């Protein structure tokens with residue numbers, strides 16, 4: 001029987017552990033806290049699932065397969081994890097990122113529709129879109145209950161036979177092994193799925209970690225999922241969705257925040273983040289301008305220079321899985337299948353995920369501009 005130690009029970013590590021346990025590997029999943037603990041990126045209350053990725057068709061196809069993966073996971077767990085409320089992309093220019101996305105989605109037979117900005121009134125109780133060129137509607141996009149989905153995935157991995165060990169693992173140089181409390185444990189493969197902790201553990205990952213403030217506003221009941229869908233203003237680097245689970249309408253900036261330390265950093269949102277989100281609400285959804293902040297979370301991005309992930313063999317049998325760059329949650333079930341194929345030797349990871357020099361770009365997630 002093949003063996004693997006997966007370090008990190010965020011959504012990436014938990015999904016890989018589940019996939020490999022299902023495939024008959026002997027799996028040990030090591031997590032320093034608990035799956036779903038609030039320091040991990042996967043413990044955001046919600047994460048968006050969308051297939052649009054500009055002119056990139058690889059991530060678009062992966063997201064579409066992941067949607068099926070989430071559905072299967074829901075059936076297995078017997079619980080709702082994904083609200084398919086749809087997503088409205090708010091396109092500021094006729095021939096930009098959203099236009100490229102629509103072309104790719106159509107080529108991949110992923111449903112989408114190009115709409116007039118006035119159609120915004122169909123989706124939102126109150127909407128101002130006079131600055132927009134068009135809307136791109138993705139009916140099968142939506143909102144994942146992220147923290148819960150992470151706990152469920154780790155639980156299913158355990159039920160499938162993975163052993164969950166609560167400990168802080170330390171790399172053993174050059175060996176497919178980890179050190180836990182002075183004891184060295186070996187396996188055929190070790191996967192370090194350590195999110196924002198990865199750059200401390202391994203030199204030369206080129207991952208930077210930033211503080212990201214997330215805001216939810218108290219809005220009337222009509223601003224709830226599924227009546228109000230998810231929305232992304234790529235050009236203005238702002239996104240959100242209707243209320244899920246009573247934590248309020250999400251409206252938050254995607255701009256990269258200041259450098260952050262995930263273990264000890266204080267998790268208090270800044271007044272500037274509140275002002276930026278409220279300013280956007282005032283202009284796009286004017287009736288929410290005075291909505292009180294209901295719920296906040298501080299999370300962190302683990303960013304590579306080009307927003308492409310890191311999936312690379314550091315030494316024989318030792319794999320680094322990180323640099324999610326703020327757009328990795330949705331893909332987890334499909335990414336786990338892809339990573340399982342890499343660990344099995346069925347295929348090599350794409351060149352894009354390697355440890356080569358990267359050209360800076362944010363384009364897979366946001367334009368990096370503000371409104």
Ligand SMILES: Cc1cc2nc3c(=O)[nH]c(=O)nc-3n(C[C@H](O)[C@H](O)[C@H](O)COP(=O)(O)OP(=O)(O)OC[C@H]3O[C@@H](n4cnc5c(N)ncnc54)[C@H](O)[C@@H]3O)c2cc1C
Pocket residue numbers: 007008009010011012013030031032033039040041042043044046047048049167168169170193194195196197198201212213214299300301321322324325326327328329330331
């Ligand atoms: C504000 C925000 C919004 C986002 N929005 C979206 C979105 O809408 N859609 C989307 O798809 N993605 C989104 N993302 C990205 C998504 O959350 C991440 O891609 C995903 O959660 C990464 O999961 P992970 O498992 O790699 O990392 P994490 O969830 O951070 O997990 C890493 C785990 O490793 C553990 N660990 C680290 N070191 C050790 C060690 N030495 N020993 C033991 N355990 C260790 C940590 O405790 C942690 O639990 C967003 C991220 C943020 C911050």
